[in-house]
Amino acid sequence: MSLYYSLVFGVLVFEVVIFSILALPIPTRLRKPLTLVLLRPFQNDIIQITIKCVLGFILLLFLDTINKVYNIDRELQAASSANTKGGGVYSQDRIEVLSRKFFAQRNMYLTGMTLFLTFTVARTFGLVQELLQLKDKYRKESPKFDTKQDEAVNAKRKDELEQEIKEKDLEIARLKEKAEALQKEM
Known part of the structure; x- marks a missing residue:
């Protein structure tokens, strides 16, 4: 695998790790600081420009691999049609073409999955941020009771329930x- 496909594989592994961290069912008190730590580097303008350039190069590699797979398929079809017309294609040549096709397809899947996972991680990150914001909003709006108020409410409710039980016993x-x-x- 050439250097740039090795780098694409490194990007893919990094994205898988980030996606796994975001998708884990972590309690909110741990998820919020973890999300903020993951977000901090990506808020830098230089890093955002670098990421966009890297994704642009990965997109170019993806389009190049699609072109290579298409050309190799045409070459295989031409070879098979020449073979049926009486022309001979050596098995060694066919193996070499199939080998190139395998590597081109591998590179196409590698770059395609990297691009797909980039958009998936970005969307998942947005959803996690939205979830955390909604949880904070809910916590601020939900009524909170003092423990003394809770005890008073619980004692009152207990007395009401005991009175209901006595009434039901009398009716029975x-x-x-x-x-x-x-x-x-x-």
Whole structure:
């Protein structure tokens, strides 16, 4: 693998690591600082320009590999049509062409997945930021009780429930007496 495809592979591995970190179900108190640490380097203008240039070069490599795969396919079709017309194509030549096709396809998938994962990581990062903002907004708007207020509310609710239980017990006793009286009448 040439140097630039090795660098593309390094970018792909970096994106996989970043995506894995963003996709893990981490508690909010850990996710927020982690997201801010991951975001900090990408807020620099120089780094943003560098990333855009690298992605532009990866896009050019992707288009080049698509062109190479297309040309190799045409070469294979030409060779197979010449073989059927009586011309001979040595098996060694066919193996060499298939080998080039394999490497061109590998490079096409490598660059294509790198570009795809770039957009996926960017979108996932945006979703995580939106989620954190919504959680902060929800926490600010949700009512919070003092522990003393909670205890008072809980004690009041407990008294209400105990009163309801006593009323239901009295009703059950009354219905049992009524059922016994009806049973004696029969």
